[in-house]
Amino acid sequence: PADFSGGGGELNLTDSLLAKGATFYYRILGSNTAGEGAASDTVFEMSIDRASVVTVREVNISGELQLNFTWSPPDDTGNGPGAAPPRPLLGYTVYVSSLTTGVVVPPSPIAFSVNLPWGAGNFTATAPTMVQGVRYAITVESHNSAGTSPLSDPVRETAILRPLAPVADSTAPTNPNEITYRWYKGADTGATGTAWQLLSYQIEMSDFGDFSSSLFVFDARWLYGSEINAGSFYSFIQANLTIGTTYYFRAFATNEAGRSPASATLQQICIELPKAPRNFRVVVSAPLELTVTFDKPLSTGTGDQSFAISRYILELVVNNASSFDLSPFPNDGCYQGKVPPCSLTGDSPFDLGVLGSSGITFNPSCPNLLDPAAKCTRWPGNMDPSESFTMRLHSLTKASSYYFRVMAQNQAGISLASDIVTEDGVDLPSPPLSFDLNLEGSNTFRLDWLMPSDTGVGGQSRPILYYIVQLIASEDSTTLTFFDTNNVAQTNLTTATLVDGEGGVTILLGTRYWCRAIAVNDAGRGEASNLDTNGPTFTSVLPGSAPARGGGVVTIGGTNFGTSTAILVVRIGGADCMSLGVQTAQTSLLCTTPPGVSGLASVYISVAGLDLIQQSAFRYDSPIIFSVSPSTVQGIAGGQTLTVRGENFGAFDTTPLVSLSARGRAGCAQTRWVSDSTVLCTVPFRELGAPQNSTLVVRVGAEESAQGG
Known part of the structure; x- marks a missing residue:
């Protein structure tokens, strides 16, 4: 009991240092001089302390510009940890303040507090107090009758919005x-x-x-x-x-x-791989040049040709069909060391994507067979690059074999390769050999020649497609008659026939023609063969002489004599052969010599009106003296007749001359031709003197006999 005194107003009594959690009961009795009065009603109260720190569970982002903060009541609400029942709290205060460590730092600090009832366990902070990107610290304290608890440790979180669309x-x-x-x-x-x-x-x-x-x-x-x-x-x-x-x-x-x-x-x-390009071909298009062509695949990715092909990949190897690993046209379509890297724009010689004019991507090394300065390729300017493609490779190596394949690429990847196509580096053929033009009949030429020694690949293995025959009427003429000999058999000897009036050919009698042949292969026309003419040529006459009386048989050699004597005229010394025959077609004639005059004579040959004169090509034998009778002449007066016998005195009277050597080669007083074998000499007058021995000389034209008689 405590005694205290007072009067009039409200009285109070404070107890301190009480036991925490103990309940104390109180009543009050009043007293005066008369004594104590009755006791008041009994009241009681628990002795408590301030609550302990609130237990924070989490803070999380619960929505756009929303931070949700949750906690648990303090372990000790005032009457001791774990007391049952716990002392009820009066309420909570939540403190929110901005930090400078967020994505966004507000221009001025943000701080606010919220009082909550004693039963609250969470709090959600929302706009407008929440600002996007600002990081906040949140603390909480509790209240009971004894006072306010310490602040909880701060928890931190950033206020955010939903992300923008990707x-x-x-x-x-x-x-x-x-x-x-x-x-x-x-x-x-x-x-x-x-x-x-x-x-x-x-x-x-x-x-x-x-x-x-x-x-x-x-x-x-x-x-x-x-x-x-x-x-x-x-x-x-x-x-x-x-x-x-x-x-x-x-x-x-x-x-x-x-x-x-x-x-x-x-x-x-959704697409699949394209099919391989179609109609892939490699052909010889010029000397040491190949042309590669192919068409768009039947399916470019969707079963038809509607899907875009991003590029084509052309691969090439030389003299090795087993592997394309060494192809200068790699699968990625770009060549090593390209600066800048391949963009497939089609704007450079070796970066030929479909955005450019070609639709082909390939490597410039080519492999050292394409000329970068010449851009390696020639492209038709009006060609649609999405449909069909043509590329030419030039400066190839003769007789090398080039193997190609091509692939199409779309966004799904690269197609299977086309079939491998091969072709050789082919040059123009060399000239045909031993070209020979011969007349057969009066209006037909027979042509013979041998296959070129080089048909395009260094030997005769490359087929000749056909030959061109050029026929001209003047050796320097620029007007040519062309005659293509198609379907040529690949044999060494080729024979063709030109007939007047057929195939645009005109053959005029008496006109000299020149003719030659040109071989054509895939690379084009080669050089022309030797020129040959239809006119006769002379090489020999054997034997080279014959008796002047005629009747000797000689063989005349040459070319273009034809095959029939009907178109032949042969003269020796201006006279027709007594008989004429063809010994060997075109090259050999048999002539029975006509009578002539001792000495050199020309040989004239005419074949179908084309003439040839070979001057001094033949010789008639010189005169020969066999005997003179009488062998003795008496006196000096002359006038006796000597009969000189021999041959080659002339088949007709050519006024031969007979002279006597002992008389200073004085001629006979008179010489009279009798026959080819006999002439008569009238002995001339001689000076008085001793008897003389004399020989005779017979002169026919420019030819003289040996002395005789």
């Missing part, structure tokens, strides 16, 4: 039956800019543009942390799709505040 980048076939979808993160991942870490991406694919029926919804939660936030772009690959079907894709990004709007929708048709 940026759709592209869809592309990356393999057969496969589509790759690519996207970028949006410009704002939640806390202003892209610094805030996303939780995941969600990809939707459908074969309907409005996604009314999604084939799948793929939640890319397997991308976490640095994986989902470090890349500049992201990819999703879907395989086992249906060829020819168009698929639609869109993406969503998620963070703690929720899911973003959808990205733009992209679409892509």
